[in-house]
Amino acid sequence: MNTSDIFNFLKPKNELENQGDTLAAQNQPFIPDELWVKCPVCKKPVLSSDLNENFKVCPSCGYHFRIGARQRIEITADKDSFEEFDADMTSVNIIDFPDYTRKLKNAKLNSGENESVITGKAKIGGCEVVLAVMNSQFMMGSMGTVTGEKITRAFEYATEHKLPVIIFTVSGGARMQEGILSLMQMAKTSAAAKLHSDAGLLYITVLTDPTTGGVTASFAMEGDIILSEPKALIAFAGPRVIEQTIRQKLPKDFQSAEFLLEKGFVDKVVPRSKMKDTLTSLLILHGSVPEKTEEKEGDSQ
Amino acid sequence: MSAFDSVTAARANDRPTAIDYITRIFGDSFIELHGDRRFADDKAVIGGIAELGGKPVTVIALEKGRNLKERVERNFGSAHPEGYRKALRLMKQAEKFHRPVLCFVDTSGAYCGIGAEERGQGQAIAENLMEMMTLKTPVLSILIGEGGSGGALALAVADEVWMLENAIYSVISPEGCASILWKDSTKTAEASECLKLTSQDLFKLGVIERIIREPKTVDSVMFDSFKTLIGQTFEKLSAVDTETLLAKRYNRFRKF
Numbered sequence: 001m002n003t004s005d006i007f008n009f010l011k012p013k014n015e016l017e018n019q020g021d022t023l024a025a026q027n028q029p030f031i032p033d034e035l036w037v038k039c040p041v042c043k044k045p046v047l048s049s050d051l052n053e054n055f056k057v058c059p060s061c062g063y064h065f066r067i068g069a070r071q072r073i074e075i076t077a078d079k080d081s082f083e084e085f086d087a088d089m090t091s092v093n094i095i096d097f098p099d100y101t102r103k104l105k106n107a108k109l110n111s112g113e114n115e116s117v118i119t120g121k122a123k124i125g126g127c128e129v130v131l132a133v134m135n136s137q138f139m140m141g142s143m144g145t146v147t148g149e150k151i152t153r154a155f156e157y158a159t160e161h162k163l164p165v166i167i168f169t170v171s172g173g174a175r176m177q178e179g180i181l182s183l184m185q186m187a188k189t190s191a192a193a194k195l196h197s198d199a200g201l202l203y204i205t206v207l208t209d210p211t212t213g214g215v216t217a218s219f220a221m222e223g224d225i226i227l228s229e230p231k232a233l234i235a236f237a238g239p240r241v242i243e244q245t246i247r248q249k250l251p252k253d254f255q256s257a258e259f260l261l262e263k264g265f266v267d268k269v270v271p272r273s274k275m276k277d278t279l280t281s282l283l284i285l286h287g288s289v290p291e292k293t294e295e296k297e298g299d300s301q
Numbered sequence: 302m303s304a305f306d307s308v309t310a311a312r313a314n315d316r317p318t319a320i321d322y323i324t325r326i327f328g329d330s331f332i333e334l335h336g337d338r339r340f341a342d343d344k345a346v347i348g349g350i351a352e353l354g355g356k357p358v359t360v361i362a363l364e365k366g367r368n369l370k371e372r373v374e375r376n377f378g379s380a381h382p383e384g385y386r387k388a389l390r391l392m393k394q395a396e397k398f399h400r401p402v403l404c405f406v407d408t409s410g411a412y413c414g415i416g417a418e419e420r421g422q423g424q425a426i427a428e429n430l431m432e433m434m435t436l437k438t439p440v441l442s443i444l445i446g447e448g449g450s451g452g453a454l455a456l457a458v459a460d461e462v463w464m465l466e467n468a469i470y471s472v473i474s475p476e477g478c479a480s481i482l483w484k485d486s487t488k489t490a491e492a493s494e495c496l497k498l499t500s501q502d503l504f505k506l507g508v509i510e511r512i513i514r515e516p517k518t519v520d521s522v523m524f525d526s527f528k529t530l531i532g533q534t535f536e537k538l539s540a541v542d543t544e545t546l547l548a549k550r551y552n553r554f555r556k557f
Contacts, residue, residue: 001493012485021483036542088337092306095495095496095497095506097495098482098495099482104452145557148557152555165440174451174472174473176472176473176478176481178472178493179471179496179497179498180470180471180472180497180498180502180503180506180508181473181508181557182498183450183451183454183471183472183504184508184554184557185452185557186430186454186557187430187434187454187458187554187557188554188555190427190430190431190458190552191430191434191555192553192555193431194431194432194434194435195435197431197550198435210446212452213448213451214451214472216423216424216453217411217422217423217426217427217430217451218426218430219427220423220427221423221424221427221428222427223418223420224427234414235423236417236418236422236423236426236451237411237413237422241413241417242413242414242415245413245414246413246414246415246498249461250415255418256416263419263420263421263487264421265421265424297538
């Protein structure tokens, strides 16, 4: 048995993403526990426990594996600081769309979550924030009415309590199965973001792979500061849709985070390992006062 | 009439486009203004100032073109980011000079192409959604043909949204929906039903305030009564103080 056979056997399955039936489902592996994983970019094997310690970034080439929302919260929020909002809120098949009820059920089973976003209050580097993290494992992070409602409530809470908002985006776009009501979420979330902004409060978006469609065309692009993970796909129309429209191949790295940085639509590309420190610095520069915790002991401020 | 009949009617080549509405309602009073002051003048978006019942009004429209030559020139009504930025510039101008904004929406969607992505199509739409929400002047948007997703919504964050009887408004085209659902983009009729995209569906869902009946043949009576209705609505909306207007606009979208 040669090594390539081993990797075939261990090749992670990609079933969850196929549930997504949205624009950006890409062929990227999920990582099982305690196994060797082959980096899809440099093809080198890496032990998944090593990968976990390295924020799920390939130690050889720096490729950022996609991570779930809970893990994102774990590496971003201070230990035990996250208090979730609206955890039980769940979508129903409002416009009686074919197969949506079953899809929702599967998405819940597969992701262990009730919706495509988790919202709540947290501390980052001791600074109090409202945090929303989208989840690619739930219908590819598509935005339905509950997604929009949770994000809107998060903004409204932050406005009321004068807190900054940080949103990690990952989304295939608006959720087709909720028809026009999913489109209305773009307006609803933007409205809440605007009132938060008009109150003089800070909103930071962190774009992760992939952020597309109706999320890009609403709250993802409305941050005072827009950060991105390296190489993330960030698009309004996904590459396949564009290729079909213009009938030509797109250049490599078109719509990557680095491409958007060059075109002026992203403030900074930040590797995952530096994200928490970057967010903390930005929060402090905008007036957040970090609460001293054991984690922060010894820090001057 | 089925949902797919509405889709067909909304896209019909002989259907009046925004230019027809502007010409028939505002006549010679319409003065077109061009450009986004940043990159270019997008011909898929028409904007300007006109007079309605003795008062100025800013008019912004997505224009598909009335014949093949015009359609090519107008990019079939699919705007680039500069089109949405031109629209926002004119809305801000309307706010400054305290005149209401009237938008005519007719587009299969915002353009999907290299230039559109490079210049921030998503950001341009997002900015309109945000800014229109607190624009301190009345906004009325009327869907006259196709209302294609975010590209239509970027001109439809308004105090009231109306639809022509056979116009459609949807998060995705029936073709796009069919190809995702059934891997078959020809099943547009079935997809049209599923999406609830007709004026009657949207009225029931509370997405629009009014359905405008379409006569069998377009005549001046229709445009005259339309003009009266728009004038009355702006009068009503202008009488509301700004704070109340904006609170109502917020709640209009907050309820979804």
